[in-house]
Structure formats: structure tokens, C-alpha cells
């Protein structure tokens with residue numbers, strides 16, 4: 036039996052008719068940039084997940100960039116974030132000329148360790164970018180305590196955590212703002228690039244709305260420095276078609292993860308912790324094993340697709356060599372990169388495929 040790591044064609048085949056009808060309507064109306072389809076998606080997303088205000092943007096990287104602009108970051112400012120994430124989590128910091136400063140992660144959840152965050156604060160620290168990695172909310176209470184003590188702006192990168200809550204607050208509403216990605220492989224994926232910005236703070240949200248459209252509220256009048264961060268109409272239209280399925284898709288991901296957690300019994304395997312402050316939406320199911328590469332080869336022989344997410348922590352990426360953090364700087368993140376292995380976990384997996392993944396892991 037073949038189990039691909041991810042197969043996007045199944046979801047899109049199932050939704051082909053309503054999706055193409057929605058895209059055709061947008062096409063016929065030439066609603067290409069923002070407009071009614073995007074507004075409808077913003078309202079639907081907010082109503083479903085509990086966000087008072089939502090701004091559709093043109094990727095998950097864009098709202099992180101916008102957030103760094105709103106935080107007023109610039110050269111000399113330091114922003115604390117995790118080294119174990121997708122590179123975009125740090126890009127915004129670099130775009131505005133500030134400096135990413137990494138703090139090591141917790142072994143059990145792959146998320147920022149609040150004590151390491153506290154230890155990384157200097158008089159130049161201005162913000163923290165928290166990533167809810169793999170769909171698992173980070174330890175926000177402790178991180179917010181550090182942020183309040185030092186007056187830091189907190190950005191939540193929720194790209195992998197759409198639908199997740201931290202102690203019954205939707206992720207993205209605990210810090211000063213939150214960002215989402217609708218890249219096709221995410222739990223809620225568009226037919227192209229997409230993202231969103233949310234904030235519990237109306238002033239922050241208004242600033243983001245202006246920055247999204249060239250720093251303007253009125254066409255051809257530019258009060259602040261902005262950019263082009265608009266979501267396109269096709270993404271709004273498709274995402275609105277997909278939105279009613281999100282809760283079920285996330286529930287299916289949790290069900291599959293529940294089976295992996297209960298039924299994988301390989302010696303020396305380290306399964307992800309399930310803390311009580313926030314249930315994961317399992318964008319990924321990532322385990323660790325000291326013989327990760329051999330396990331991966333074994334699974335490939337069993338026709339089970341896997342991925343290495345992430346093979347290189349941010350501080351060891353060439354682009355950040357200038358930060359001067361060599362091997363050994365963040366040992367827990369480095370160990371995670373060396374022994375992590377992500378299993379297939381998309382909602383369309385059949386029970387028989389899940390059985391096969393479990394049996395294959397257990398037969399290593």
C-alpha cells in the first residue's frame with residue numbers, strides 16, 4: 036500500500052465543482068484584487084474561528100513583514116524568535132533591517148522555551164515572534180509575562196495553526212497580532228499564495244489595513260509607508276468554498292494524530308507532547324528517533340512518504356551566517372533538526388493507510 040506524504044489532488048478533486056464555479060464568478064466579475072470575495076472570506080474566517088477583524092494578504096510571509104513594520108522595528112533592534120521554524124518566521128525582521136535573535140526550543144513541543152526567551156532579552160530587544168509550530172500552540176502565558184515585563188511587541192506566527200486555541204483563546208489574539216498562511220499545503224490552503232493578519236487591537240489592525248494597500252486609506256493619498264500586500268480575489272473565492280470544511284479537516288488530523296500517539300510503539304521513539312494549554316491542529320505529526328535516517332529509509336521501502344521538517348535550523352542557514360551563531364548555539368533545536376521525522380497526516384488519508392503507517396513504523 037502506498038501512502039504519500041501529502042496529496043493535494045484528493046481535496047481539490049472533491050471540491051472541483053463548487054471551487055471552479057466560485058472562481059468563474061470572480062473571473063466574470065473581474066474582482067481580481069481584494070474586493071467582495073476577499074471580504075466575504077475575511078468575515079467567514081473571523082466568524083468561524085473567533086477573530087473580530089481579519090485582513091486577507093498575499094502570502095503568510097507578508098503579514099509577518101507588515102507586523103514588523105507596525106512594531107516600528109529597524110536597525111539595531113533585536114527580535115527574539117525560534118531557530119526551529121520555516122525561514123519566513125524571521126524574514127520580516129530582516130526586511131526592516133532589525134536583527135533576529137534566536138532562543139532555543141522545548142524538546143517536547145518544538146516550540147519556544149519561555150525561559151530561553153527571558154534569557155535572550157537585552158536592552159535592544161523590541162519584539163518576540165512566537166511560532167505555533169506544527170499546529171501546536173506555544174506556551175503563551177509565560178511568553179507574555181516576559182513580553183510585559185520588558186514592554187515587547189508580540190507577533191504570533193499562526194501559519195501552521197489555523198483553528199488552534201490557546202486556553203480557549205484563538206491563536207493570534209493573545210499577542211499584539213497574529214499571522215496566517217494559506218499556502219496550498221497548509222491546513223487551509225488556497226489555489227496560489229495567500230495569508231491573513233489578525234489583531235485584538237483595533238489600532239494595530241487599522242495600521243495593517245493601510246500598510247496592505249500602499250499606506251493609504253484613500254486612493255493616491257499615502258499617509259504612512261506601505262506596500263502591496265493584498266489578497267487576490269481568486270484566493271478569497273476558493274478559501275470561502277473551503278472554509279466550511281476546515282473544522283472537519285482539523286478533527287480528522289487530530290484523529291489520525293491520536294492513533295499515531297496511541298499505537299506507535301517503537302523503542303526509542305519520542306512522540307510530541309500533548310500539553311493541556313492548547314490542543315494541536317496537527318499541521319504536521321513529527322516524531323524523533325535517534326536513527327532517523329534509517330527509519331526514513333525503512334518507511335520509504337514500505338512506500339510511506341515522510342519529510343524532514345526542518346533539516347537545518349535558522350541560525351545555521353547560510354543567509355544568517357552573519358549572526359555568528361555556529362553549531363552548538365541552540366542544542367535542542369539542532370538535535371530536533373537531526374532526528375525529527377514527519378509522517379503523513381492530511382485529512383484524506385484512509386484508515387487503512389493510517390494502519391499501514393503505524394505498522395510500518397512499528398516494524399522498524
Ligand SMILES: *Cc1c(COP(=O)(O)O)cnc(C)c1O
Pocket residue numbers: 094095096097120121123124166192194195216217218228229230
Ligand atoms: C508557511 C509558513 C510561513 C509563510 O507562509 P507563505 O504563505 O509561504 O509565505 C510562515 N511561517 C511558517 C511557520 C510557515 O509554516
